[in-house]
Amino acid sequence: MAVTLKDVAELAGVSRSAVSRSFTEGASVSARTRAKVEKAARELGYSPNALASSLTTGRTKLIGLVSNNFHNPIFLEIFDLFTRGLQERGLRPLLVNLSDETAPGNSVRMLRQYSVDGAIVASSTLPTDFAPAFHEAGIPVVNAFGRYASDPRVHTVGIDNIACGRLAVKSFAARGYRRIAFMGGPEAATSTQDRHAGFMAELAAHPGLEASISFAGAYSFEAGRREMQRLLQAPPAEAYFCGDDVLSIGALSALRDHGVSVPEEVGVLGLNDMEMAGWAGIDLTTIHQPIRQIVTSSIELMMAMLGEPDRYPEARVFPCRIIERATLRPLPEAG
């Protein structure tokens, strides 16, 4: 049924090695044999079996793409960038949906069985020892959107969530908000913890500010809406830093229903700058996370590791900046 090397060799009247060599870049074959082989291959509709060759070459060009964020629309943008970027470099994404799993055992085992050349863990919510487990199992790994650490155990690409937390407080202060609030995502997510930590740290530097803290159950519209509804039972703060855009949009919907005007009475600041944040009618002021750069950089790092598996681990951090839209008061005019 499937046509193999042998069939081509027979038709072309050459040895199997000759066929194999004709299909490998830079192998020692004369132009004449290569031509014969290519002709025969074309006639038979042959294409080499990548899996069989991986057995001897030790490379499958398979990259595990591991994630647990299948409910936040920004991850569709991220998957798009990852899959395109990997494909452009001849790599194939093998997708692993963790669902609610938070231990690495299963995915490590599975990806080892499939001999992936590497794994990209794309998540901002997994525990810090998740990605290193791949490294320990001998799988080159890049942790995209992972927690920044000054002494990373594995390659990490993302933003400094602590700095984001600080940035939020600074922006609030600069715009004259005084009673401010942190409304985080799930408390177990490392990104939430770091943003929270940054928020608190910066708060200490602004004695004039008062802050309140709460957490939503998930990075989702419903969770944000519900949490804001709960908060609105008491007099609200003047500005909320929400854990994420989709959470912010949920919060905004609760504020609107409650007849609270944004940004006059209450300001909202998101994080991510997903496509939807810029939609007319939403117009969310948010901290931009440079996902395109993070993805590109993660893939570059992966490519580098394929050539040099023991590459010394590094953390790549990208700066975030505020995108001014309509849910936060403008900065007072300088002058």
Added chain:
Amino acid sequence: MAVTLKDVAELAGVSRSAVSRSFTEGASVSARTRAKVEKAARELGYSPNALASSLTTGRTKLIGLVSNNFHNPIFLEIFDLFTRGLQERGLRPLLVNLSDETAPGNSVRMLRQYSVDGAIVASSTLPTDFAPAFHEAGIPVVNAFGRYASDPRVHTVGIDNIACGRLAVKSFAARGYRRIAFMGGPEAATSTQDRHAGFMAELAAHPGLEASISFAGAYSFEAGRREMQRLLQAPPAEAYFCGDDVLSIGALSALRDHGVSVPEEVGVLGLNDMEMAGWAGIDLTTIHQPIRQIVTSSIELMMAMLGEPDRYPEARVFPCRIIERATLRPLPEAG
């Protein structure tokens, strides 16, 4: 570096076949050897190489998941369902992002090289001969969200887009709208064509109605918004059937900006019923597409085909129904 069958065999003091058999369900091994083997395997941290075994068994458990819809948030929901469903059945999704490709050649070749056991083409916009190309290359294929045909060449699971077009017109008529409009997605998408055809067909049965037709450039917010802005330069219709929810949401934003009240002055009907359609503040009346059932059914069909590759092709069609929300006038009270 990697630990193989041979290592385990040596440690356990048995033959390589014995080890192989210990890891295959229902093979002929005594309990005693299996125990020895398992112990040795555990000590060495062995797990069998799925790719090597695929060479002889002819099964990789790899399923190509082919799509080009990486800009419509509903596809995140769809990917979530597919990846979970496949994983639960021990299958591994190999993701193919077509970007703007519309010819099957590349993906067929690639998936053949990786000896996938099957391919799921998940798209409502590809040309009708896309999925059959996999079949012709000997790859079992299911076309999810594909065009319904009474004589399918390959397994097709989805909705009857023609019926959806009719349903839209019927709903408009029942609610007393008279000047109605079809605002489709990209004209080249089969789903757009079918919804359009259904719309026109049903229109013929309602002599009292007047209709206008237009198409947006893509299934996206921006495209919907821009198209509605264009339409609003002339007096608008009373009700629009938009090609898709995200398109509808774009249209709604243009209507709102224009000060047009929905559903009083203009009604909007979407299609898909993605999560976002139900968000407070959007509350889009829409035709529900049962994506969970479509995905589950596609996977079932794939499983069936793995056992019986020449299975006679069938089309599975799921009914759609209107979800009543706030962007269409209610039905007049019966009585």
Added chain:
DNA sequence: CAGCTTTTTGCAACCGGTTGCATAAATCCT
């Protein structure tokens, strides 16, 4: 315990490729 069945085991060939090595063919040089 012999004789017959059934179960377990190892051998060896195979899956579809790659690659080191020795040899054959082509090319270069004087």
Added chain:
DNA sequence: AGGATTTATGCAACCGGTTGCAAAAAGCTG
């Protein structure tokens, strides 16, 4: 032209598993 190099080719072993087959071991019967 003849010898020295360089390039091209095929053989055979190997990658990490599976599996048909025959032989060995175990189980059963009387």
